[in-house]
Amino acid sequence: MDDNSKLIIHRGADEIGGSCVEVNDGKARLLFDLGLPLSSMNENCSKEDYKLDIKGLYKNSKPNIDAIFITHAHLDHFGLLEFIHPEIPVYLSQTAYNIMTKILPLFKNGDFSKLNLNVIKPNNPINIGAFEITAHNVDHSIAESMAFEIRAGDKKILYTGDLRFHGRKNYLSENLSKLKNVDYLLMEGSTLGREDQNQKTEDELMLELAEHFKSEKLSIVTFSAQNLDRFISVYKACLKAKKTLVIDPYTCYVLESFKDLSKNIPQFDWNNIAVYFVKNSIGDKLAVTKDLYKYKSKRISIEEILNHHEKYVIKDNFKITTNLISRFNMDKLQLIYSLWSGYLKKPSHLDPLKNNLIHCHTSGHANIESLQEFVKNIAPKKLIPIHTECAQVYSQLFDARVIVQKDGEELFL
Ligand SMILES: [Zn+2]
Known part of the structure; x- marks a missing residue:
């Protein structure tokens, strides 16, 4: 990868929800997820207050983001899309597309139909600038959730989005575990710190x-x-x-x-x-x-x-x-x-x-044991916590070199 390549977690380094990750090689800028923080669902603030300070992302500015990839259609992963410049291409699964164009318009402020939405198929790499992005379907509490494999040159990043291993499509997450030569694994840890780790199928x-x-x-x-x-x-x-x-x-x-x-x-x-x-x-x-x-x-x-x-x-x-x-x-x-x-x-x-x-419930997220097994199988060179309140305990829990990022901090790849 180019020497200028960097990764920035704009939000989600130390919280669950509101995730947004940028990968940038000095020529192309890609965003992965653009969610609303969970706190926005309880507080009486407007969504506008949660917009991230990213230049060239929003309406009324000159677009300077090459593409946005959405892992799945949960609000904490896509909820800020309504503010983006409509020319910026957004890539998402067929299910996420259907939710945004057929189901959400039933609700107030739920119209995403004017966005530049593009359906991507899993295991079908697409190229943007020097980047190659491949979507992999994973098991989560909404259909066709995706993890993204991002490659440029000899470096490979894997961003898990949300995932679990005990749903009806657990084999999808198991398949992802077979991915090799991952340099940077950005892995969610929603259940870390939760007492109940017992997960029913x-x-x-x-x-x-x-x-x-x-x-x-x-x-x-x-x-x-x-x-x-x-x-x-x-x-x-x-x-x-x-x-x-x-x-x-x-x-x-x-x-x-x-x-x-x-x-x-x-x-x-x-x-x-x-x-x-x-x-x-x-x-x-x-x-x-x-x-x-x-x-x-x-x-x-x-x-x-x-x-x-x-x-x-x-x-x-x-x-x-x-x-x-x-x-x-x-x-x-x-x-x-x-x-x-x-x-x-x-x-x-x-x-x-x-x-x-x-x-009577079972979580949409993997427990600690399943995540440990996942990290062991992937064996990444570096592990980066995201979508978790427990970034600091990753190094104790997982057998990998952990890099704890702060929101907005640049990591040169
Ligand atoms: Zn989710």
């Missing part, structure tokens, strides 16, 4: 969910519709417990957006799925495009759920859960919470159910 979680769903009580289950692994676990658990899963039109639409990924992705017209229609802004947008009307064939009413609650499991949605809380005896409801428990600290419509809450 999605199938183990599915069996646990099925046991809870067998209860006499009506189960309301909270999870992200965009987490396909989890949708499949919840759906399979419903089949096992002989229940029908009731979803909202938004979830039907998300599943349809993922349809081309695999024929094994459940769809609204499959057995044991019913649709509860709610009046909200997303429903209004789906009505305009006529998508909403397709789901009518599977429609069920609140009266049906009230009269035969033993038949159903409800996917949480603000309107339906609030409705059920107001019309049901609380002793007959249970909340199965299948997200990171940290989100529960925020007040929400789920608060009245907190005494009847069962936490």
